[in-house]
Amino acid sequence: MTSLDRVPVGWSARVSRVVGDDPATLRLLEMGLTPGLTLRVVGSAPLGDPIELELRGYRLSIRRREAARIEVEVVEAAQVALAGV
Amino acid sequence: MSSQHVPAVGATNDGGPETPLVVALLGNPNTGKSTLFTALAGIPTRVGNYPGVTVEEKRGRFSRAGKQIELIDLPGIYSLVPRSPDEQVAMAVLEGRQEGSPSIDCLVVLADATSLERNCYLVSQALALDLPVVVALTLVDLAADRGITIDHAELAARLGCPVIPVIAPEREGLEELADAIAEATHRSPPPAPAVQLGDIEDPQGHSPAAVEAMARYRWIEQILDGVVTRSARAGWSLEERIDAVLTHRVAGTVVFVAVMLTVFTSIFWAAAPIMDLFSGAVDGVAAFLDERLPEGAIRSLLVDGVVAGVGGVVVFLPQIALLFLFVAVLEGCGYLARAAYLMDRLLVGVGLSGRSFIPLLSSFACAIPGIMATRTIENRRDRLLTILVAPLMSCSARLPVYVLLTAAFVPNTPVAGLSWLRLPAVVLASMYALGVVVAAAVAGILSQTIFRGPSQPFLMELPGWRWPQPMVVLERVREACWSFLSSAGTLIVAVSIVVWALASYPYNAASIEADVTEHKAQLSAQLDAFATSDDEASRGLQKQLTEELALLETDEGLDAARRGAASRQSFLGQAGRLIEPVVRPLGWDWRIGCAAIASFPAREVVLGTLGVIYNLGEVDPGEEEGSNMLIRRMRAATWDGTQRPVFTLPVALSIMVFFALCAQCASTLVVIGKETGSWVWPVVTFSYMTGLAWLGALLTYQLGTLLLRG
Numbered sequence: 001m002t003s004l005d006r007v008p009v010g011w012s013a014r015v016s017r018v019v020g021d022d023p024a025t026l027r028l029l030e031m032g033l034t035p036g037l038t039l040r041v042v043g044s045a046p047l048g049d050p051i052e053l054e055l056r057g058y059r060l061s062i063r064r065r066e067a068a069r070i071e072v073e074v075v076e077a078a079q080v081a082l083a084g085v
Numbered sequence: 086m087s088s089q090h091v092p093a094v095g096a097t098n099d100g101g102p103e104t105p106l107v108v109a110l111l112g113n114p115n116t117g118k119s120t121l122f123t124a125l126a127g128i129p130t131r132v133g134n135y136p137g138v139t140v141e142e143k144r145g146r147f148s149r150a151g152k153q154i155e156l157i158d159l160p161g162i163y164s165l166v167p168r169s170p171d172e173q174v175a176m177a178v179l180e181g182r183q184e185g186s187p188s189i190d191c192l193v194v195l196a197d198a199t200s201l202e203r204n205c206y207l208v209s210q211a212l213a214l215d216l217p218v219v220v221a222l223t224l225v226d227l228a229a230d231r232g233i234t235i236d237h238a239e240l241a242a243r244l245g246c247p248v249i250p251v252i253a254p255e256r257e258g259l260e261e262l263a264d265a266i267a268e269a270t271h272r273s274p275p276p277a278p279a280v281q282l283g284d285i286e287d288p289q290g291h292s293p294a295a296v297e298a299m300a301r302y303r304w305i306e307q308i309l310d311g312v313v314t315r316s317a318r319a320g321w322s323l324e325e326r327i328d329a330v331l332t333h334r335v336a337g338t339v340v341f342v343a344v345m346l347t348v349f350t351s352i353f354w355a356a357a358p359i360m361d362l363f364s365g366a367v368d369g370v371a372a373f374l375d376e377r378l379p380e381g382a383i384r385s386l387l388v389d390g391v392v393a394g395v396g397g398v399v400v401f402l403p404q405i406a407l408l409f410l411f412v413a414v415l416e417g418c419g420y421l422a423r424a425a426y427l428m429d430r431l432l433v434g435v436g437l438s439g440r441s442f443i444p445l446l447s448s449f450a451c452a453i454p455g456i457m458a459t460r461t462i463e464n465r466r467d468r469l470l471t472i473l474v475a476p477l478m479s480c481s482a483r484l485p486v487y488v489l490l491t492a493a494f495v496p497n498t499p500v501a502g503l504s505w506l507r508l509p510a511v512v513l514a515s516m517y518a519l520g521v522v523v524a525a526a527v528a529g530i531l532s533q534t535i536f537r538g539p540s541q542p543f544l545m546e547l548p549g550w551r552w553p554q555p556m557v558v559l560e561r562v563r564e565a566c567w568s569f570l571s572s573a574g575t576l577i578v579a580v581s582i583v584v585w586a587l588a589s590y591p592y593n594a595a596s597i598e599a600d601v602t603e604h605k606a607q608l609s610a611q612l613d614a615f616a617t618s619d620d621e622a623s624r625g626l627q628k629q630l631t632e633e634l635a636l637l638e639t640d641e642g643l644d645a646a647r648r649g650a651a652s653r654q655s656f657l658g659q660a661g662r663l664i665e666p667v668v669r670p671l672g673w674d675w676r677i678g679c680a681a682i683a684s685f686p687a688r689e690v691v692l693g694t695l696g697v698i699y700n701l702g703e704v705d706p707g708e709e710e711g712s713n714m715l716i717r718r719m720r721a722a723t724w725d726g727t728q729r730p731v732f733t734l735p736v737a738l739s740i741m742v743f744f745a746l747c748a749q750c751a752s753t754l755v756v757i758g759k760e761t762g763s764w765v766w767p768v769v770t771f772s773y774m775t776g777l778a779w780l781g782a783l784l785t786y787q788l789g790t791l792l793l794r795g
Contacts, residue, residue, distance in 0.1 A: 021292050023168055024542035029298035030164045031544055032203045037302075046334045047430035050439075052547060057233070058200035059328070059547035061426045063433070066542045 002074065004041075005051070005067035012040045013072035020069055028066065032056045038075060105146070105153035107187045108266055109179060111211060112195030113204055114161035114463075115419075115548035117223045119557045120253040121195065125263065126156045132564055136184055139465070139762050140174040149267040157186065163203075165210040166294065170465055179214055191217045191269035193262070198228035198235055198250070199549055201313055205305045206298075212244065213277040217269040221262055222250040227549055231324070232316035240312045245275035254554050280304045324550050331423055332547075341427050344420070345446060348411045352404045352450040353481060359403035367396030385589055386582070394581025397687060397752065398574040401453050405569055406562050408447050408454040412461060413561035415443075417553025421461060422545055429543065435525045436532020438464065438543055441471040445524075448478035449517075452753045453573075456760055457565055464543075466536055470528055472760060473770055476753050477524040479517045479745055482688045486744050487516050489692060493716040494737035512738070516745045523746060523777060573755045580751040584686050587656045600650035601643070608634050629721065645701055652697050657683050671743065671779070672736040672786040674724055681740075684749045691744065695719070735789030739782040747778035 007013045015037045018025050032055055033039070039055035050063040112118045122129070126145025135142045143158040159178060160171035167173040174183065181188040194211045196204040201222075211218055222237055241248040247265040251258035280300045282293075291299075330336045371392045378384040415421040421443070429439030440462040448455030455475045462468040479487075491509045500506045612630045615623045636642035652658055653676075661679025668678040676698045684691035692715065699718040722731040748754060754767040 018295075021295065025291070026166070026168075026294055026298060027163075027542050027544055029295055029302075030166070030206060031546075032206070032302060034299045034302045043329070043332050045332070045427050045430060046338050049430045049433070050426060050543065050545075052332060052426065056200060056202040058203055058549075061422075061429075061543075061545045061547055063429070063543045066544070 001071060003068045004053075004070040004072050005064040007041045007072060007074055009041050009043055009051075012038055012075040014038045014075055016071045016073060018070055024066060025069070028062075028070065031060060033070060103153065105155040106190050106267070106270065107155045107157065108191045108193055108269075109157045109159055109189045110193050110195070111159045111175065111179075111207065112161060112221075112223075113163055113197065113207060113546075115422075115546060116161070116195040116197040116204065117253055118158065118161055118195055119560070120554045121221065121223065121251065122156065122158050123554070123556045123560060124253040124256060124259055128560065129158075129564075132568070134762055135174050135186075137762065138170050138174060139468075139760065140170050141460075142186075147263070149263040152267050154263075154266060155187065157189070163207065165207065165214075169463075171463070179216070189216060191219065191266055193219045193221055193266060195221050195223050198222050198225045198233065199231060201233075201235065201309060202302070202305055205309065206301055208244070209278045209280065209301050209304060212246070212275050215274050215277075217272050218244075218246045218275050219262065219265045219269060220244065220246060220248040221258075222248055223253065224549075224551075225250045226252050226255075227551060231322060234314050234316075236312050236314075240308070243308050243312070244278075246272075254552075278304055278308075327550050328423075328547075331420070332426065337423075337427060341424060344415070344424070345443075348408070348443070349446055349450065351411065352407050352447060352454065356403040356407050356450070360400050363399050363403070364396055367392060367399065371396075382589075382592075386585065389589070390582040390585035391578065393585070394578035394686075397581055398570065398577050401451065401569065401752065402566055404451050405454045405457060406566050408450075408458055409562045409565040410558065412443065412458055413558040414553045416461065417551070417558060419548040419550050422547050425545060426547060433543075435528040436536070437470060437528055438462070438467045439545075440464070441467060444471050445475055445478060448475040448480060451480050451482070452476040452478065452750070453569070453756050456753065456756050457569065459760065466538065469761060469766070470531060470536055472757055472766065473531065473773075474524040474528045476748055476750065476757075476770060476774065477520045477527065477746065479520045480688075480750075482750065483516070483744055485689050486691060487513055487741055489712055489716065490737045490741050492712075493719060494732060494734050496734075512741070516741055519742065519745050519781075523781075527773070527777075568759075569756070573752070573759050576755045576758075577752045580755065581686050584657075584683070584751075587660075588652060588683060589655060591655065592651060593654065596654060597647055597650040600654070601637070601646045604646060604650075605634065605637055608637075648697055649699065649701075652683075652694070653679070658698075667779075670786070671739050671782040672733070672790070673740070674722075674731050676722070677731070677736075677740065681743065681747075681749065684744075686751045688744055688747075688749050691749075733793075735786045735793060738789055739786035742785045743778045743782040745778075746774055746781050748774035 001016065002013075004013060004015075015033055015035050017035050018028050018033060037055060039053050042052040042054045042059065044051045045061075048064075050061045051067060053060045053062065110118060110122060122143070122145060126147045129143050129145045131142070131144040133142050134140060140160055145156045145158070147154055147156065157178065159175045162169070162172050162175055164172060165176055165179075167176040177183040178186045179189055179192065192211055192214065194208050196208055208218075208220060220241075222235065222240075225235070228235065235250070237248045237250050249258055249262045249265055251262055253259070278301075280297065281304070282296055282300050331340055371388045374384065374388050374392065378387065412421065415424065424442060425439030427439065428442040432438055432441050441459075444455045444458040444462070446455075447458055452475050455478070456472050459468045459471050459475070462471060491512050495509045495512050498508050500508055500511050608630055612627060612634070615627050615630070637646055653661075658679050660682055661675045664678045664682070665675040668675075668681070673681075676695070679698060680691045680694040683694040696711070696715050696718075699715070699722065701714055701718055719732045720730070723729055724731055748771045754771055757770055758764050758767045
């Protein structure tokens with residue numbers, strides 16, 4: 001168990017829970033980051049923040065501060081190597 | 086493919102006078118809503134803001150099967166739980182509570198086929214509104230490219246409402262969609278989705294709203310099970326490859342810098358010839374009126390008030406049009422969100438977000454298109470904060486002020502012993518840096534104080550790559566120009582006329598002549614006083630005084646002297662004298678104070694005003710001759726009744742700092758009022774910027790004087 005901001009780029013993770021109970025939590029859930037969902041960390045911006053996620057067929061960028069509130073279990077490393085990019 | 090060339094859906098309009106069917110268009114951002122709106126209704130019949138809020142209201146009309154249909158475009162939102170202003174307005178319109186909006190007969194919900202799960206969240210909420218619903222499945226071509234197929238017939242059966250796949254740019258599916266809309270009132274509303282809150286076994290202390298959100302996704306997963314199929318993809322799609330390059334640390338940054346340089350150079354330089362063309366035309370009209378009309382108040386009002394005001398408005402159009410062209414193209418292809426993603430970290434430290442980057446960058450050319458471009462910032466707090474600091478970026482109107490004062494008063498000496506680094510260049514760069522540093526400080530302080538509130542999460546969808554739609558882009562540019570001309574433009578002309586009146590009245594021919602005569606007498610007296618001395622300095626002064634006296638004998642010189650006297654005696658000139666105690670600590674005499682007030686319509690006016698006040702008449706500080714004349718006159722200016730020069734290095738720097746930080750630009754303030762929908766914000770902007778400008782100029786002058794003396 002770790003938080004989403006610690007998942008390395010290219011790895012996938014399953015959401016266990018979204019910590020907190022404020023408008024930000026609700027927005028994360030509305031955008032589809034619900035418990036049980038498997039998502040992939042696609043990249044991070046040149047200055048390290050925010051990060052880019054792939055979930056439910058779309059790309060979402062969130063700041064590490066928000067990502068830290070999402071508890072996840074790392075599933076697997078990406079099958080596609082990032083070599084050359 | 087015959088439907089591809091249908092000009093407007095259902096052109097067989099019998100145009101009956103019956104009340105139109107009111108249809109609302111609802112959807113997530115980036116689902117092609119603007120494209121669908123344009124494809125259905127063409128150019129909107131109405132664009133504006135809902136009363137009291139900065140949420141855009143857009144309406145259009147078309148007809149189908151003999152029915153008039155009024156299309157209302159709702160703001161792009163992800164949820165109908167009303168928290169943001171966009172969501173609140175959308176919900177109010179849908180429930181018939183929004184002031185001035187008709188009640189809705191039918192709801193068209195857009196669902197992006199490439200990310201149907203997330204889009205169905207809004208669909209599930211819309212289905213519970215007890216209104217006839219039609220789901221428009223958009224971007225099905227992009228979905229097909231990604232190997233996604235959707236059984237829309239099965240989806241329609243499961244949702245209990247029509248589901249129409251459309252490719253709006255190709256006009257595919259539009260006929261079917263229009264038919265479904267026209268028939269909507271004959272159908273009963275679909276059943277509300279059976280969202281089972283009990284399905285969430287472990288609510289983990291979440292609020293009912295959070296549990297509901299989870300339950301909705303559970304429902305969506307069940308509804309879409311078997312409806313959406315994905316073919317296994319081989320390797321990376323083209324889209325993913327583009328994305329990988331453009332968000333890459335190195336490659337992405339290089340592309341970003343290139344794109345931003347293109348945008349900036351276009352609005353800074355490429356717009357200039359068109360702007361010159363416009364101002365040339367305005368000058369032509371002014372010259373025409375000047376010749377044809379008899380001299381007097383009417384001519385002065387038309388030429389210096391109305392025509393100058395209109396000229397001051399249209400001159401902004403090329404920059405606005407170009408910036409919105411870029412913004413619409415970048416937004417249409419999906420790069421705008423990537424640019425915000427790349428730049429976010431840089432701006433988050435001062436309480437802004439990545440979305441603020443392009444508006445702030447554009448403000449270096451001109452704050453007006455920059456402030457208008459903040460429309461792309463969804464978060465209201467970020468948008469307002471960006472609007473408040475955008476005028477601090479050194480715009481192109483400040484450049485002539487910097488250049489002239491630097492050329493006149495900053496010695497061309499090397500800095501830190503480096504022969505290539507000259508003081509004027511350092512001063513010029515410092516002025517630009519000053520604006521940025523102060524803007525960062527102001528944004529940082531405001532975001533920690535009056536803008537402090539519940540933190541809004543930064544959640545930004547990075548939409549798929551696609552080609553921008555020319556119709557949508559053109560509509561965006563047209564709308565930006567039109568809204569500026571029609572709402573801000575009229576006010577800017579009004580302000581220009583008021584300032585003209587203040588600068589022209591009271592006009593008393595007798596006291597103007599008295600002033601000119603007195604001026605002549607003063608010059609003669611000075612000449613007499615030096616007549617006996619024979620050193621080099623005195624000879625130079627004698628020559629200068631003789632020249633000035635000779636000039637007063639010519640028509641041109643006399644006219645300039647009269648204009649100078651008139652402007653000094655006007656309300657504006659009186660105000661300049663009145664505020665002298667306030668500007669004295671900045672090292673300014675009343676003439677500079679006067680020019681600073683007169684520059685309220687636009688900063689660059691300050692040089693022209695100084696020209697008039699110093700009896701040069703109308704000089705063009707942009708031309709070498711005019712600027713040389715002005716520089717000479719400024720160097721010769723002395724404090725009234727003394728030989729002490731007014732313009733010294735600390736004074737020049739204090740004027741530059743003042744103009745770097747002040748809000749002497751009526752057009753910017755008018756646009757801030759229009760964009761925020763409240764006159765509080767222009768007042769706040771003007772007050773805080775003038776305060777900072779005064780403080781900055783005070784520090785510059787006092788420290789400068791101290792350093793030069795020590």
